[in-house]
Amino acid sequence: MSRTADPAAPRRAPTMADVAQVAGVSHQTVSRVLSDHPNVRDTTRAEVLRAIEALGYRRNSSARALVTRRTLTLGVVACNPTLFGPASTLFGLEEAARDEGYMVSAVTLRRHTPKALADAIDHLSDWGVEGIVVIVPEREAVAALAELKLPFPLVTVEGGHGLPIPGVSVDQELGARLVTGHLLAGGHRTVWHVAGPQNWLEAEARVQGWRATLEEAGVEVPPPLVGDWTPLSGYRAGQELAGRVSAGSGRRGSPEVSAVFVANDQMALGVLRAFREAGLSVPGQVAIAGFDDIPEAEFFAPPLTTVRQDFTAVGQASIRLLVDQLESGTTRGGERVVIEPRLIVRSSSNPS
Known part of the structure; x- marks a missing residue:
């Protein structure tokens, strides 16, 4: 007696082998297309991309990390994220990271003690982030950063004054x-x-x-x-x-x-x-x-x-500083990027 698939059963996610079979190419060719390897004919690349779209294939980031030893994930530690400034900065960072091809893993803090900051960085390190942006608006948090031994590149936002750590701030x-x-x-x-x-x-x-x-x-x-x-x-x-x-x-x-x-x-x-x-x-x-x-x-x-x-500009500059360090393998020391603010005049100060 033949068995039929249960339509209510969860559908198996397509694999790279499925893409290769549909496109009529080898597993290695699919891998080359995904990594944008130059030695792939345009017609073959087009066939593989059509198969990817038809199957709804999504690359397994965990498997990729095992091969490349890169997670393409950046960490963010945000202090007081319920306030407009830190919340807007966090949003700008996430948007800028996506534009650079990175995911973001965030830890939010209400208290900025040295232990809380160290625990947050340890947590992100355990999750395999490649670098961290820390939104440090309080003097206590900046002092805590100075005491930490950092295992990866780090960029500060609105903090880090006087520290040998690159940072971005609004003037x-x-x-x-x-x-x-x-x-x-x-x-x-x-x-x-x-x-x-x-x-x-x-x-x-x-x-x-x-x-x-x-x-x-x-x-x-x-x-x-x-x-x-x-x-x-x-x-x-x-x-x-x-x-x-x-x-x-x-x-x-x-x-x-x-x-x-x-x-x-x-x-x-x-x-x-x-x-x-x-x-x-x-x-x-x-x-x-x-x-x-x-x-x-x-x-x-x-x-x-x-x-x-301009929180969008803050996010873009912060992520760019971090990614530049990751791609170059060098640190930027105390390099700082300063974003100019803009005065918006409305009627609360301007009698008409």
Whole structure:
């Protein structure tokens, strides 16, 4: 009695031998086509490619790794991936890696202790990654990297300052200078600042750019208020600033609050709410600007002036630095790629 295949049974994945049989060539010829070997006739190559498409053949990456000793997989360690900046950077890295023909294996961290970072790198090493990109926005994480012995090439994003490790970053100080200069050009006597967490390198650079611009303009530098990147911390800072807003001089000897640079757009959202609840007009009484240009920024009330970071360019530069090291077999030392930000002017700082 003959047996018939069960249509509900799982279909066996096609193999290289199946491709060879359908194309009428040898297993070795299929392998040469897949590796883009030059010694294959065009007609034969076309037959093999047609067979691959007809069968839906997919190369077994594990088998390939055994032969070539390459996994074509890159690792990423991302700190605080729920925040817009790290999340957007991670997406840009994954997209750039695919364009270069690599897969990405990511480990996300909420705490950046030396042990957590070392464990993440060990985990990725066990999975056979060829190199790693580490998004290290906090000073603690950068210090931890300096203590690690790395078994493969590594590139840092927004960190690694002073380390003999190649890295990519947005020019945070320039972004802060652009937005602070824009607010001063609007006729404000000074610009207040709601800063990010003090242990974040990006927040530190934005404070430096803001402060330097005010000092160069010869205007008073108000004490910065410190937040934690969240709208709630921005709201609380906005409540404090709202109490200082007046038509004349500031309270307790502080300069008048008529312009505020907020270190990220989420905190700026909180500041806007606090000002709205206090009955303050933006930008009529107080001009506000943020940083990051999150997708929602242009839909704030009013639309938010901010600084745009090119996370696609960050991802491409980071992956290119890593792949160049893998392909050349050399390290790049402390080479750094710096991406320029762009000021986006909207009505929160620009009365019409």
